[in-house]
Structure formats: structure tokens, C-alpha cells
Amino acid sequence: xxxxxxxxxxxxxxxxxxxxxxxxxxxxxxxxxxxxxxxxxxxxxxxxxxxxxxxxxxxxxxxxxxxxxxxxxxxxxxxxxxxxxxxxxxxxxxxxxxxxxxxxxxxxxxxxxxxxxxxxxxxxxxxxxxxxxxxxxxxxxxxxxxxxxxxxxxxxxxxxxxxxxxxxxxxxxxxxxxxxxxxxxxxxxxxxxxxxxxxxxxxxxxxxxxxxxxxxxxxxxxxxxxxxxxxxxxxxxxxxxxxxxxxxxxxxxxxxxxxxxxxxxxxx
Amino acid sequence: xxxxxxxxxxxxxxxxxxxxxxxxxxxxxxxxxxxxxxxxxxxxxxxxxxxxxxxxxxxxxxxxxxxxxxxxxxxxxxxxxxxxxxxxxxxxxxxxxxxxxxxxxxxxxxxxxxxxxxxxxxxxxxxxxxxxxxxxxxxxxxxxxxxxxxxxxxxxxxxxxxxxxxxxxxxxxxxxxxxxxxxxxxxxxxxxxxxxxxxxxxxxxxxxxxxxxxxxxxxxxxxxxxxxxxxxxxxxxxxxxxxxxxxxxxxxxxxxxxxxxxxxxxxxxxxxxxxxxxxxxxxxxxxxxxxxxxxxxxxxxxxxxxxxxxxxx
Numbered sequence: 001x002x003x004x005x006x007x008x009x010x011x012x013x014x015x016x017x018x019x020x021x022x023x024x025x026x027x028x029x030x031x032x033x034x035x036x037x038x039x040x041x042x043x044x045x046x047x048x049x050x051x052x053x054x055x056x057x058x059x060x061x062x063x064x065x066x067x068x069x070x071x072x073x074x075x076x077x078x079x080x081x082x083x084x085x086x087x088x089x090x091x092x093x094x095x096x097x098x099x100x101x102x103x104x105x106x107x108x109x110x111x112x113x114x115x116x117x118x119x120x121x122x123x124x125x126x127x128x129x130x131x132x133x134x135x136x137x138x139x140x141x142x143x144x145x146x147x148x149x150x151x152x153x154x155x156x157x158x159x160x161x162x163x164x165x166x167x168x169x170x171x172x173x174x175x176x177x178x179x180x181x182x183x184x185x186x187x188x189x190x191x192x193x194x195x196x197x198x199x200x201x202x203x204x205x206x207x208x209x210x211x212x213x214x215x216x217x218x219x220x221x222x223x224x225x226x227x228x229x230x231x232x233x234x235x236x237x238x239x240x241x242x243x244x245x246x247x248x249x250x251x252x253x254x255x256x257x258x259x260x261x262x263x264x265x266x267x268x
Numbered sequence: 269x270x271x272x273x274x275x276x277x278x279x280x281x282x283x284x285x286x287x288x289x290x291x292x293x294x295x296x297x298x299x300x301x302x303x304x305x306x307x308x309x310x311x312x313x314x315x316x317x318x319x320x321x322x323x324x325x326x327x328x329x330x331x332x333x334x335x336x337x338x339x340x341x342x343x344x345x346x347x348x349x350x351x352x353x354x355x356x357x358x359x360x361x362x363x364x365x366x367x368x369x370x371x372x373x374x375x376x377x378x379x380x381x382x383x384x385x386x387x388x389x390x391x392x393x394x395x396x397x398x399x400x401x402x403x404x405x406x407x408x409x410x411x412x413x414x415x416x417x418x419x420x421x422x423x424x425x426x427x428x429x430x431x432x433x434x435x436x437x438x439x440x441x442x443x444x445x446x447x448x449x450x451x452x453x454x455x456x457x458x459x460x461x462x463x464x465x466x467x468x469x470x471x472x473x474x475x476x477x478x479x480x481x482x483x484x485x486x487x488x489x490x491x492x493x494x495x496x497x498x499x500x501x502x503x504x505x506x507x508x509x510x511x512x513x514x515x516x517x518x519x520x521x522x523x524x525x526x527x528x529x530x531x532x533x534x535x536x537x538x539x540x541x542x543x544x545x546x547x548x549x550x551x552x553x554x555x556x557x558x559x560x561x562x563x564x565x566x567x568x569x570x571x572x573x574x575x576x577x578x579x580x581x
Contacts, residue, residue, distance in 0.1 A: 102358060103358075109329070110325075110329070110354075110358070111353065111357050111358060114349055114353050116318070117322055117349075117350065117353060117354055119322070120318065120319040120320075120321070120322020120323050120325075120326065120350070120354070121322045121323070121325050121326040121329070121354060122326060123319070123322070123323050123326060124322060124323035124324060124325055124326020124327040124328075124329070124330070124334075125326040125327070125329060125330055126326070127311075127323070127326070127327060128326060128327045128329070128330025128331070128332055129330060130308075131288075131308050131309065131330075131332070132330065132331075150318070151316075151318040151319055151322065151350070154314075154316035154318060154319035155316075155319045155322065155323070157314070157316070158313055158314075158316065158319055158323065
């Protein structure tokens with residue numbers, strides 16, 4: 001397991017800033033995807049922060065919308081909106097709500113939060129981009145609990161049928177959903193075989209190892225006639241030891257100053 | 269009506285490259301000409317309505333205008349969250365062409381009967397809900413759908429319905445059409461109930477009662493400014509829809525009067541499908557008879573309202 005470097009800790013501190021501002025949030029679900037988003041926005045996706053609707057941008061959909069603190073952090077870090085706005089998370093006048101909304105937050109491609117919506121939308125986008133002969137790609141990040149929803153598998157069949165090599169699914173496989181371990185609530189295994197059986201070219205990666213992530217994401221598409229899926233093995237709450245793998249920290253409200261201080265202490 | 273709607277999709281696809289078609293698992297040969305001409309814009313996605321709606325949203329986000337077609341219940345009940353979130357929350361120009369509104373699929377039983385589709389679709393912000401009365405009106409409406417900027421639910425009737433719409437009346441989304449004049453009572457109708465109301469009004473005229481018919485092809489947005497004066501001018505109003513009375517056209521009219529013309533509330537009587545799943549099969553007519561959505565049912569309702577007044581209600 002690779003230790004978190006300063007950039008990863010910095011990004012997590014921004015997530016904690018937002019948690020502090022809102023007094024609540026999906027901490028575990030956000031911390032598990034920080035490195036995935038970091039590598040996507042640092043090294044992989046093509047986008048223009050000052051022109052969020054640039055036609056040739058890669059489309060990124062955070063289908064697990066409850067992980068939005070990590071997305072907001074990366075978008076702010078890249079200049080889509082001021083970093084200070086993170087402090088207003090979930091406040092009445094803020095555009096940064098508990099789930100991301102298209103049209104409110106620059107850089108958010110689709111309003112998500114209800115689970116199982118991102119992949120069908122991504123399939124439509126990928127088909128649309130192909131009709132337009134656009135070089136842009138569609139990247140959808142789903143949760144593991146999220147793929148309990150059957151709509152994902154309907155969309156997966158369609159993506160394979162249409163040979164959408166411009167579509168990439170990343171699964172944040174932190175092995176926990178709200179109630180507890182995915183293996184107990186609704187076991188996903190054999191997960192890699194499932195995606196393969198549904199017609200995807202599949203790879204697995206340590207979702208906190210930025211170097212591994214970079215190498216794998218640089219090799220897309222894995223197959224020119226199939227959509228790609230990457231199973232990202234992650235740790236829920238990564239970087240905050242008392243929250244790691246602890247379902248109590250899937251979502252927290254009523255965060256105290258002590259809680260927040262303890263989180264910052266973990267990220268020095 | 270369905271054939272006309274799909275023919276229109278084909279024609280629209282020929283003149284506008286933004287038009288795409290998505291079916292779920294329709295009958296063989298559906299839109300085969302479009303499939304041949306524009307295979308990249310024709311999709312048959314299988315029995316996966318949740319996915320189909322999301323896919324349509326994604327295509328619309330990329331600038332396309334998707335026309336989605338399948339059985340009404342599966343376009344509404346099955347994927348309601350997708351319709352609400354993917355289409356309505358994003359306010360995307362996706363058109364849902366819904367086969368078999370009301371009792372059309374009577375022989376297939378309650379799983380296939382779209383009784384509450386109007387009610388649940390009109391409950392969604394940004395959604396437009398239309399129910400044409402015949403194939404000619406469907407053709408005029410389909411042309412108007414192309415540049416309508418919001419999601420739209422298009423309810424189809426059985427097909428082969430008598431043509432009562434008139435080209436001279438035109439069609440404008442969100443505007444109702446005065447089909448018959450009358451100063452005593454008013455039928456406010458949608459879909460193929462308009463034909464029944466027109467026939468009923470004809471019979472009532474023979475009794476000396478002058479009954480107007482206002483056809484509401486667009487249930488949402490409701491033609492408030494067109495309907496309010498029509499309602500205020502008459503002594504009795506009967507709303508008629510082949511849909512459940514909870515939340516449908518009649519409810520919309522009550523809501524309108526509650527907000528803007530409370531004095532008219534007492535003269536409104538709603539006719540539609542009662543708050544129960546149908547128990548019988550047979551044909552659409554079997555169910556219409558059961559629900560009282562017939563010429564005699566309408567005649568009796570209007571006559572009673574005009575004869576007995578609304579003092580008791």
C-alpha cells in the first residue's frame with residue numbers, strides 16, 4: 001500500500017474544509033475516490049476550466065454522486081470555481097449540495113445522487129459523441145454499492161452491444177456500502193468476471209496508487225471494439241484511519257470541531 | 269395514431285439530423301425505413317427502460333432530440349425515477365411516445381393499462397404532457413415537438429379513432445382548442461374522450477342544451493387563460509379523461525379554479541377512471557363502459573349537472 005503524498009493529503013484537507021463548512025457529508029465515499037479523481041483531472045481528462053462546455057472535453061460523470069466532496073475538491077483545485085466555495089458546502093445559497101447538480105456546478109456533467117443513473121447517461125453520451133465523430137471520451141465512476149442497481153447492467157449490455165470503446169467505467173470498489181460490507185449486503189463477486197461477461201475489457205488497480213492509475217488510464221482503450229472497465233480497489237475513508245472501513249463514516253452529520261480537528265490531524 | 273407518430277419521427281429524422289429514435293423491444297419492422305436510411309440514429313435497446321431513458325438523456329445532452337417509444341406503463345411506472353431525474357431535472361428535449369393510453373390494452377390486464385400515466389407525468393416539474401385526439405392532430409403536434417425545449421410525454425390512443433380535429437384550428441403546444449360552442453355547459457376533454465364529448469354534445473343539443481367542448485391536447489402546461497373564461501361562462505363543467513381521476517386533467521382544472529376562480533369550483537364534475545385497478549379484460553370499450561366513459565355516461569352526467577345544479581356538492 002502506497003503512503004499518501006502531500007498532494008493527496010492536500011486534496012483531502014480540502015474535503016475536510018467542505019465537511020467543516022457543511023457540518024456533514026459522505027466522508028468515507030469521498031475519501032476513497034480522491035486518487036482516482038486526482039489522476040483523472042491531473043493527467044487523463046481533457047477539459048478547460050474556463051470553458052466547461054468545450055465541445056471536445058472528455059465527459060466525466062460521478063455516478064456515485066454522494067462522493068461529490070472529492071469531485072468538488074478537484075474542480076475547485078483546477079479552477080472551475082473558487083476553492084473558498086468549498087466552505088459553503090450544503091449551505092442554503094451554495095451551489096455545492098450534498099449531491100452534484102449539472103447546471104449549477106461548472107464541470108459537473110450530470111446531476112447524480114440517485115444511484116444507477118450515470119452509466120445509462122454515459123452510454124447515451126458515448127453514442128452521441130460517436131455520431132458526431134468526436135474524439136472525446138466518457139468516463140463514469142460508479143460506487144460498488146451503486147452497482148446493486150440493475151440499471152447499470154442494462155446499460156452495460158448496451159455499451160457492449162454498441163462497442164463503445166469511448167466509454168470507460170471505473171468502479172470504486174471500497175467493499176463497503178451504507179449498511180456494511182458489500183460481501184454481506186449483496187455480494188458483487190466475482191466482480192471482474194461480471195464486467196467481462198457483460199462485454200467489457202477489464203483491468204484491476206489499486207485505486208490509491210497514483211502511478212498505477214496513471215499507467216492504466218494511459219492505456220485506454222483496452223480494446224478498440226469494447227468498452228473498458230477498471231475495478232479500483234480502494235479503502236473507504238482512506239486517509240482518516242478512524243473512518244477507514246468503518247460504515248459509521250459512510251455519511252456523517254453533526255460533525256463537531258473535535259471530529260474536524262481529528263481529521264486534519266490525520267492529514268498533516 | 270401510433271403509426272402516424274412513428275411516420276412523423278421518420279420524416280423528422282430525414283429533415284433534422286438531431287432526431288434519433290430509441291425503442292425498447294417493439295414489434296418487428298418498426299421504423300425500418302429510418303433504420304435503413306439512418307442506422308446510426310435508430311436504436312432498439314431491448315427490455316431495459318431505465319437504461320433507455322438514461323441513454324436518451326445522454327444523447328440529448330449531446331445535442332440530439334431522442335424520440336423514445338414503448339408501451340405507456342413501461343415508459344412511466346418502470347422508469348419513473350429516470351424520467352424525473354435524467355429528463356426532468358436536466359430539462360432535456362426527450363420525447364416519450366407512449367403506446368396504449370388508458371384502456372387500450374384491456375385484454376392484457378392491469379399490468380399493461382396506463383391508467384395513472386397522465387397524473388404521474390404531470391406531477392413532474394418541466395414535463396410537458398400531451399394527448400392528441402386523432403391521427404391528424406398527432407401529425408400536427410409531432411411537427412411542433414421538434415423544437416420544444418422540454419421533456420414531453422405523448423400519449424397515444426388505440427388508433428383508427430374518428431378524425432374530429434380540424435387543420436384550420438392548427439395546434440400549439442400548451443393551447444386548448446374550442447371544438448364546439450355552447451353556453452349552458454362545457455366538456456373539457458383530452459385524448460379520444462373529445463370524440464365522445466362531441467357526440468354527447470350533439471345529443472344534448474337535441475334536448476335543447478347547448479354544450480361546448482374544449483379539447484385539451486396539452487394537459488401540461490395547461491391553457492389556463494383559454495380555459496378560465498370558458499369555465500366561467502357556463503353553468504356546468506364536466507371534465508372527461510381516459511385516466512385515473514386522481515391527479516389527471518380534472519384535477520388540473522380543479523387546481524386551476526382553486527387558484528384563480530374559486531366561484532367555479534362547485535360546477536366542476538370529473539369523469540375518468542376510478543381509483544381502482546380494472547378487474548376485467550375484454551376490449552377498451554368494455555372498460556370504457558365500466559368506467560362510464562361513454563356517450564350515454566357523458567350525456568347523463570352533463571344533464572344531471574345542468575338539471576340538478578351543484579348545490580349539493
